[in-house]
Amino acid sequence: MKAIPLPSTSHQPQPYTGPSAEQVLALRKQYLNPGLFLYYKKPIMIVEGKMQYVWDETGKRYLDGLGGIVTVSVGHCHPHVLAAMTEQSKTLQHSTTIYLQPRIAEYAEKLASKMPGDLKVCYFVNSGSEANDLALMMARLYTGNYDLIALRNAYHGGNASGMGVTAHSNWKFNVPHSFGVHHAVAPYPYRGHFGYDDPEAGRKYADDVKNLIDYATPGKVAGFIAESIQGVGGFVEFPQGYLKHAYEHVRAAGGVCIADEVQTGFGRTGTHFWGFETQGVIPDIVTMAKGIGNGAPLAAVVTTAKIAAVMTQKVHFNTFGGNPIVSAIGKAVLEVIEKENLQANALKIGDYILAGLEKLKARHKVIGDVRGKGLMLGIEFVKDRTTKQPGKEECAQAVENARELGLLLGKGGLWGQTIRFAPPMCITQADADFILAVLDGAIGAVGQTG
Incomplete structure (x- = not known):
């Protein structure tokens, strides 16, 4: 996959000096309930957030497309x-x-x-x-x-x-x-x-x-x-x-x-x-x-x-x-x-992204449906558009690919076949363009491009 630059930000994260991700994972396995689950094959450790962005312990920046599971409404550390x-x-x-x-x-x-x-x-x-x-x-x-x-x-x-x-x-x-x-x-x-x-x-x-x-x-x-x-x-x-x-x-x-x-x-x-x-x-x-x-x-x-x-x-x-x-x-x-007129921003940016998702649907056969309102959007994956067999593995791989490109997403649906996109409502037009470019690359890498 081709790297896609994140929009610029003036925020400079603090140097991280705490335990490594491996150490935290070991502590978690020993002391936290095993019923807790982790996203991604290689777990990500978030140590700082500012508005629509978060940083891991290595200083890598991500756009938080899930908003802390639809929770960060106005931006991290507003x-x-x-x-x-x-x-x-x-x-x-x-x-x-x-x-x-x-x-x-x-x-x-x-x-x-x-x-x-x-x-x-x-x-x-x-x-x-x-x-x-x-x-x-x-x-x-x-x-x-x-x-x-x-x-x-x-x-x-x-x-x-x-x-x-x-x-x-x-x-x-x-x-x-x-x-x-x-x-x-x-x-x-x-x-x-x-x-x-x-x-x-x-x-x-x-x-x-x-x-x-x-x-x-x-x-x-x-x-x-x-x-x-x-x-x-x-x-x-x-x-x-x-x-x-x-x-x-x-x-x-x-x-x-x-x-x-x-x-x-x-x-x-x-x-x-x-x-x-x-x-x-x-x-x-x-x-x-x-x-x-x-x-x-x-x-x-x-x-x-x-x-x-x-x-x-x-x-x-x-x-x-x-x-x-x-x-x-x-x-x-x-x-x-x-x-900050965030409701209006959710409508404007959400409509722009949804229109872009419709274009991606036309390009990628693994997308069965795109839907939602404002900054609450779903992309449902299928193995076949006629049978609508859920594309659980395809969705999971697209989410993994997006993470590599700097975009964090969620999953939903009974079979984990749907990408859930719900970022902080402060995202910008530049963020929207980044999101669509990442999704195009991440989904394209899954295969079956039309």
Whole structure:
């Protein structure tokens, strides 16, 4: 593969003087859970990051095309976020919600201002898994119903309840879970029964939600949970109208609608601040994490005052939720997104890259589908476009090749057949050109160029 120069940057990384990658790997094998996995045949060790770039221990620079798994929203070590974190840490590092504390109140007001309708009450936790767990409990308490509808190809977390609504065998341990959960057919135009050319695909996929309610539940449900664009499933974008019709079926059965915005929120789709807005709906409960804190352990559930009131029935407490430091970080992230127009940048650069991916699809037969919105884009690999046999090995090799050329990417889909591209939203036009050139070379080296 021909080397492709990265766009220039003024940032000079500090000389690294810590343990070698080999030493760290040995420590990891001895002291960390073996269930943790590593990307790449030769593991990469990241020791510094600045905006859209990261550096390994040798000083090699990479463009972070995965954004720390769709988490670094405004850029690694963004100066405004760092300043907010540093200033708060000087005065108070920790205070729980049993005391008044200004940072959590100010942040909740700022976050609520970004929400449509009556979604104005915030509950802060530490991760997306916790947020989804809390949202599911709220749905059951508020409705008095138990059954839940989720989607196949979905991912909602690694705790027991999150695993229960997840529908990917790769992420589900053989332990009791999924009680009362029913998984509807995924609205997956590339692999589903109704494709991109069917204008009624959204309604037709949503019919399966109604079918599940009628046949697999008592006719009443607690709620419906769906990612606005499926993340781990391979950045699968739903056909227009899907959430509208699904929400109608669920609400008619007494349920509430939960939007999992852990990966799609905070302007990443470009056209809207929240992923659910791309479908023209307003959910009853919204969960969010990852990009909310630009890497800090912060997540939230936002709902209506009426639904939130069910939490007063018992004592419920999160020790670290709304910690002063992460609240200051969360507010700073929102300020950066506004001041630097990152949502508009996600739309502009995302549209440019997506157009380039369509051209790559025409050139490379291993690409079966390209899709997504803004800076949340998927490239699905196949061994054959007619059979759509998943191209797991081809995808893995393309990701390896891209790493060699200085671009870090993610993988998704049940078979690991889809490249997930979700960089910090501060990337530039020069970065976009670099990305497309790297992908062309990385995928071309896999073979089967048209």
